[in-house]
Every structure is written in structure tokens, then in C-alpha cells.
Amino acid sequence: MISHNREQRARLLVSCPDQPGIVAHISTLLFTHKANIVQSDQYSTDPENGTFFMRVEFEWNESDTSFEAIHHAFVSLAGVHSLQFKLERASRKKRMALFVSKENHCLSELLWKWKAGELVADIPLVISNHDDNRIEVESYGIPFFHIPSTKNNRKEAEEEALTLLREHRIELVVLARYMQILTPNFVSAYPYKIINIHHSFLPAFIGANPYAKAFERGVKLIGATAHYVTDDLDEGPIIEQDIMRVNHRHTASDLRIAGRNIERIALARAVSWHLNDQLLVHGNKTIVF
Known part of the structure; x- marks a missing residue:
């Protein structure tokens, strides 16, 4: 039986x-x-x-x-x-680390779903290049590590982060709006085990303040893309995308708020699918079951 x-x-x-x-x-x-x-x-x-x-x-x-x-x-x-x-x-919980910078919308979504039992995983630590989200993370009982990262100390910062990931036996890294570019050395340590989220305007409206640029252009759709990280910046296998239709009544601030909502939902789906073993990588594509 x-x-x-x-x-x-x-x-x-x-x-x-x-x-x-x-x-x-x-x-x-x-x-x-x-x-x-x-x-x-x-x-x-x-x-x-x-x-x-x-x-x-x-x-x-x-x-x-x-x-x-x-x-x-x-x-x-x-x-x-x-x-x-x-x-x-199915009972084995994967060990997941979250990386974040200042914006916490994706981080908060993942922590809430984890606390609610919707993300079956262990989160041994959160790493950030800023200290802004320490109180929120520690309120969940999760250790928070502040590792400042600049172009002058990037190698040392990544080595410190990798050491922490190895010590905590991390299996999945989630970039929950972590505004740093990872080096090939870091990416190679976790092949197809790093998930990133970004707005789907790329390759248009690159650089700072993409929603203001999108507003000026009068876009009618905004969205977000969750993907595995590879050495090719923002070009790894796409896991999930979502969109929202907008119009002339949306201000630049409205677009930013809507974009954040889409980002957190798309990222949470991608993370859930990875944790539930619903993803296979084939070339530069994903098979999502």
C-alpha cells in the first residue's frame, strides 16, 4: 500500500x-x-x-x-x-540564499511566502551590499550579512560571499534585486542555480531609472523577466515572464509601482518552480513542467 x-x-x-x-x-x-x-x-x-x-x-x-x-x-x-x-x-528542503541591495519588494515577497509555507526551502542567510533590510530579515529569524561591494573590492566581496555560501551549504542563490554584476568566477560556482529578476524593457531603456525613460517613450506594456544567471549579462535561460498593460494615465511613479509588483510575482514563481524540480535547462531555454 x-x-x-x-x-x-x-x-x-x-x-x-x-x-x-x-x-x-x-x-x-x-x-x-x-x-x-x-x-x-x-x-x-x-x-x-x-x-x-x-x-x-x-x-x-x-x-x-x-x-x-x-x-x-x-x-x-x-x-x-x-x-x-x-x-x-519531495520532503527535502533545498538550502537557498537571498541577495538584495536596497529595494525590498522581491525580498519581502519571498520571505512572506517562505514563512507561509508556500516556498519549501531553508533560508540560512541573506546577503546584501547595503544594511537597509537587516531589521526585516532578522525579524524572520534569518541571519543577515552586510558585505559592501564596490568596483574596488568586488573580488574580495565575492570571495567573502562564496565562503558564506559554502559554509551554509547553499544550493540556490536568488538575486532579489541585487544591484551588482556577478563575475564569471561566482557564476561558475553555481551553474543554473542563480536566479535573477529584472524589468522586461531590456535591451531598451538600459541604465538608471528605466521606468522614467519608459514613461517618456509612452510604452503600453511593462513586465518582468526571471532567468538563470550566466556569464552573458541578463541573457541566461528565461524561467518566467509577466506583463501588465498600461496607458497614458499611468505616471512614471505608477509604472514603477506596477513594475515592482510584476517583478516580485514573476521571481516568486520562478523560485517556486526551481524548488519544486519543475525546470530543466536545454541550451539557452528552460523546459517548465
Whole structure:
């Protein structure tokens, strides 16, 4: 009998060359371990010679088999069928660090959702290049680290931050409006495990005060983009985007407020999808299940 609890539920992400029978192989493996599939999604870029992606949630009973035995079976299957896979217990909380500068709208959204149990993760620390948000962060019982960063000390500041991330065994870094450009050295330490948010006007209205520039141009749509960070500035795989229609009645201040609301919602969705193992990176795109 399957036990319907989070402790005995797991998530499987698979990518491999598309090939006949791969769904059957995965289903049969789970069946032989008396696991029950509760959700399954798949996608192929091209049925002839493309890449196949799959996400499965399943439950199992420890009295029948162990999580380790299921993982070992997938290791064997991967060797035969050239699978890349990730198998996670649904109950395991990923360790997430938040980076922020002065604006707190994205930070506050993430902290509130975490406190409400909507983001299943541990947040061992928040890092900032300003001290403005210390009181809010510490009110949640989360340690706050102020690491000033300028063009003159960027290397030292990043090394200090990386040391903290390693000490706290961080698995995901979220840039909740962190207004510093990360170096390739930092990015390489967390490949496809750094999520950033920015307004979707790019490449237009670059630089300071984009909403004022957008107001002057008379834009009709504003939005936000959440993406994984790569060495190419603001060009990593897009995870989520959202927009809002505006008109001539919106002032520059109205646009800024609306933009902040969209930013916090888009970022929270992207973070939630990553934590729930709903994302696979393919080239410079994401597959979102």
C-alpha cells in the first residue's frame, strides 16, 4: 500500500536522446519497485532525433523498497539509455540564499511566502551590499550579512560571499534585486542555480531609472523577466515572464509601482518552480513542467 505523505514522495527529472520505449522503461522500473506514479509530464523537441524531457512524481512505501534502491536502479537505467536524471525526495528542503541591495519588494515577497509555507526551502542567510533590510530579515529569524561591494573590492566581496555560501551549504542563490554584476568566477560556482529578476524593457531603456525613460517613450506594456544567471549579462535561460498593460494615465511613479509588483510575482514563481524540480535547462531555454 502506498503511503500518501510527503516523506515518501519523490520527483524525477529526465533528459535524454529521444528513443522508443523510454517512458515504458521508466514506468516499468517504478512498477517493479512498487512505486505509484501520481503525476507525469513529458516533452520532445523532435520525435525523430530530438531530446526527450520528462518529469514524474511518484510515491513509494519504505516497507517495500528504499529510496536508495530506486536511485540505484535509475543509475543503471541511465547507463543503458544515456539518461541524465535528477531524483529528489519531495520532503527535502533545498538550502537557498537571498541577495538584495536596497529595494525590498522581491525580498519581502519571498520571505512572506517562505514563512507561509508556500516556498519549501531553508533560508540560512541573506546577503546584501547595503544594511537597509537587516531589521526585516532578522525579524524572520534569518541571519543577515552586510558585505559592501564596490568596483574596488568586488573580488574580495565575492570571495567573502562564496565562503558564506559554502559554509551554509547553499544550493540556490536568488538575486532579489541585487544591484551588482556577478563575475564569471561566482557564476561558475553555481551553474543554473542563480536566479535573477529584472524589468522586461531590456535591451531598451538600459541604465538608471528605466521606468522614467519608459514613461517618456509612452510604452503600453511593462513586465518582468526571471532567468538563470550566466556569464552573458541578463541573457541566461528565461524561467518566467509577466506583463501588465498600461496607458497614458499611468505616471512614471505608477509604472514603477506596477513594475515592482510584476517583478516580485514573476521571481516568486520562478523560485517556486526551481524548488519544486519543475525546470530543466536545454541550451539557452528552460523546459517548465
